[in-house]
Amino acid sequence: MRSWLRQLTWFQRGALLFLAVAAVFSIYSSATGGDSHVGLVVMSVFIAFVAFRKQLLWRVRNRLVLTYILSGVVPLLLIFWLLELTTILILGQFASERARQGLESRLQSVYAVTQDLVNTAESGGAPALLEEIRNTERGLSSIVKVNGRTVMPALPGATLSATPEWMKPEFRGAFEAGGHYYLGVNASGVQKKAQVFSYLPLDEETLLSIVPGVVAIAAPISTDQNTNMNFSPAGSRVAIVEKNGVRQPIPFPHLPEAKNSWDVPLATLLSWQVATATGENAVLFPVLSRPSLVLAGVVTGRMASIAISVLLILAVVLLLVEIVSLVWSIRLTRTITRSADDLHRGTLYVAAGDFSQQIPVRGNHQLSDLATSFNGMTKQIHHYMGEMRKKEKLESELEIARQVQARLFPRAVPEMKSLQLAGVCLPSRFVSGDYYDFVRLDERYIAIALGDVSGKGVSAALLMASIQSALHAQLKFSGAAASPSFSLATLMGLISQQLYENTPAEKYATFFCSVYDDQTGVLRYTNAGHLRPIVIRDGQSCTLPGEGMVAGLLPRVSYEQFEYQLQPGDLLAIFSDGIPEAENAAGEEFGEARLASLLGETAAKSGAKSLDEIIQGVTGAVNSWMHDPESRDDITIVLARRV
Numbered sequence: 001m002r003s004w005l006r007q008l009t010w011f012q013r014g015a016l017l018f019l020a021v022a023a024v025f026s027i028y029s030s031a032t033g034g035d036s037h038v039g040l041v042v043m044s045v046f047i048a049f050v051a052f053r054k055q056l057l058w059r060v061r062n063r064l065v066l067t068y069i070l071s072g073v074v075p076l077l078l079i080f081w082l083l084e085l086t087t088i089l090i091l092g093q094f095a096s097e098r099a100r101q102g103l104e105s106r107l108q109s110v111y112a113v114t115q116d117l118v119n120t121a122e123s124g125g126a127p128a129l130l131e132e133i134r135n136t137e138r139g140l141s142s143i144v145k146v147n148g149r150t151v152m153p154a155l156p157g158a159t160l161s162a163t164p165e166w167m168k169p170e171f172r173g174a175f176e177a178g179g180h181y182y183l184g185v186n187a188s189g190v191q192k193k194a195q196v197f198s199y200l201p202l203d204e205e206t207l208l209s210i211v212p213g214v215v216a217i218a219a220p221i222s223t224d225q226n227t228n229m230n231f232s233p234a235g236s237r238v239a240i241v242e243k244n245g246v247r248q249p250i251p252f253p254h255l256p257e258a259k260n261s262w263d264v265p266l267a268t269l270l271s272w273q274v275a276t277a278t279g280e281n282a283v284l285f286p287v288l289s290r291p292s293l294v295l296a297g298v299v300t301g302r303m304a305s306i307a308i309s310v311l312l313i314l315a316v317v318l319l320l321v322e323i324v325s326l327v328w329s330i331r332l333t334r335t336i337t338r339s340a341d342d343l344h345r346g347t348l349y350v351a352a353g354d355f356s357q358q359i360p361v362r363g364n365h366q367l368s369d370l371a372t373s374f375n376g377m378t379k380q381i382h383h384y385m386g387e388m389r390k391k392e393k394l395e396s397e398l399e400i401a402r403q404v405q406a407r408l409f410p411r412a413v414p415e416m417k418s419l420q421l422a423g424v425c426l427p428s429r430f431v432s433g434d435y436y437d438f439v440r441l442d443e444r445y446i447a448i449a450l451g452d453v454s455g456k457g458v459s460a461a462l463l464m465a466s467i468q469s470a471l472h473a474q475l476k477f478s479g480a481a482a483s484p485s486f487s488l489a490t491l492m493g494l495i496s497q498q499l500y501e502n503t504p505a506e507k508y509a510t511f512f513c514s515v516y517d518d519q520t521g522v523l524r525y526t527n528a529g530h531l532r533p534i535v536i537r538d539g540q541s542c543t544l545p546g547e548g549m550v551a552g553l554l555p556r557v558s559y560e561q562f563e564y565q566l567q568p569g570d571l572l573a574i575f576s577d578g579i580p581e582a583e584n585a586a587g588e589e590f591g592e593a594r595l596a597s598l599l600g601e602t603a604a605k606s607g608a609k610s611l612d613e614i615i616q617g618v619t620g621a622v623n624s625w626m627h628d629p630e631s632r633d634d635i636t637i638v639l640a641r642r643v
Contacts, residue, residue: 015051071329092268095289102210114185121194163197175275220283339367422611423638433460434636488526489559499552508553536571541596578633585627
């Protein structure tokens with residue numbers, strides 16, 4: 001599981017996390033009676049599909065499964081979902097209409113009682129008769145005036161004791177005063193002697209009696225036409241109204257218990273105009289019912305037309321979705337069959353030995369990638385066969401060159417009475433541009449040389465062979481090299497001039513050439529632009545003095561010869577730039593100081609350890625230091641220890 005997660009992109013990990021959070025949140029909300037948040041779940045599934053689209057649709061099997069789902073399962077799910085949604089919407093409209101009819105009926109009842117009070121007051125009816133008429137509407141409060149004199153005040157404890165000043169004459173409808181809502185009627189007699197103001201508070205008791213046992217109506221909520229509200233039920237007694245981002249629980253009067261699992265609460269909002277001191281505003285009555293209660297009512301013609309319109313719209317939507325699913329299924333099936341046929345024809349061409357045929361690439365999926373790979377294979381297979389033959393031939397020639405070059409290095413280390421010698425060259429490629437040599441001049445003198453040719457590979461190796469032959473010709477066959485008066489500076493000048501005359505202008509070499517006297521321990525040497533050798537004496541390091549121009553870069557270059565007295569126990573290290581210039585991952589070089597420190601520590605701890613073991617420790621440390629071995633330079637080192 002962890003390895004699979006590591007292979008995902010950050011977008012795919014975020015999509016999985018969002019899907020998990022949406023699923024948990026939806027399950028929790030449904031379990032606690034809140035919203036199911038279907039939109040959030042659908043959005044998270046869509047994002048996950050986009051993130052994993054390539055993986056999901058890569059296999060042909062998955063594409064076929066998706067085809068079957070789109071053509072068979074999706075339409076069925078849409079039908080059931082749309083039927084459920086249609087039923088809820090229609091039944092919600094039924095419940096809203098029943099609540100509207102109930103409110104209008106109750107308002108008409110208040111108006112009828114008010115008219116009776118007006119007629120009775122104008123005819124001089126007694127207060128007792130007026131009280132009897134008012135009591136025909138439970139909860140009704142009335143204020144009756146005759147000729148400007150109040151003959152029937154409001155009931156004790158009534159919220160309103162007088163007609164609101166802003167209310168128009170002959171008012172009939174819902175109004176708001178003091179933060180409360182009422183159904184009210186303001187009427188006067190024909191002779192204008194009697195004036196009656198009646199109102200019915202829209203409290204819980206009144207709302208419970210509007211459509212008892214069928215629709216539960218909660219207290220109205222003030223709003224305006226710019227307010228967006230989401231209303232969702234949360235059980236049979238509580239609804240959640242979201243207004244301007246604030247969620248409020250709304251308690252409902254009691255409804256009968258559900259008859260079955262499908263008899264779920266139906267919630268809707270009924271808009272109603274109310275009069276206020278500032279004019280008319282709209283309020284929303286939260287309405288709650290059940291399918292069994294709504295279906296027990298009578299469906300009006302208006303409701304029937306609404307239901308037919310909704311069904312037609314849903315039918316059109318369903319038809320469009322079905323058409324899209326069918327078209328996509330046909331396209332997917334056609335892609336699979338055409339791609340399979342193209343690949344079959346391509347294999348027949350290959351079987352006949354025809355690699356020039358290219359099959360068409362259709363779309364962007366697994367089969368199209370397979371067609372692209374097939375075309376690339378048939379196009380490159382012949383080229384690769386030729387390249388393989390060339391590569392095998394080149395590798396064979398390089399192996400021969402490596403073997404030839406290996407014979408140019410010393411096959412055996414000469415034995416001296418007072419000096420131990422060891423050396424190694426590790427090429428960065430098949431052949432190396434570095435060179436080291438031990439040339440025994442006579443019983444007393446031995447030449448020690450190390451060079452580094454510019455560049456790498458075969459060209460550098462050829463130039464190195466030229467230097468080796470020139471050096472051996474001057475040292476072995478001149479006869480004067482064993483003489484103490486032999487000048488290494490003159491030798492280096494001759495080699496440099498030969499390189500200058502026989503190589504391109506950009507080619508040159510750094511070179512360190514020395515002759516050791518086995519009797520006196522004196523080392524005569526000339527340095528042609530090479531790194532200065534390091535001497536370890538009594539745990540301390542120093543470098544041999546003296547530098548010169550690189551060989552082969554300029555004509556007629558003069559060099560200088562130096563001498564250095566080696567003491568018993570001294571360790572001399574001559575090396576190429578492949579050691580100090582080796583870089584780690586941070587781009588830091590190994591450096592001559594680190595090499596000197598390593599040699600000093602190794603010499604101090606090694607005791608009688610052989611020079612070959614010291615060389616292995618140095619090369620091992622350099623290889624461990626290097627970050628990219630493929631880009632390293634040739635590594636060459638020669639050690640000499642006086643005993």
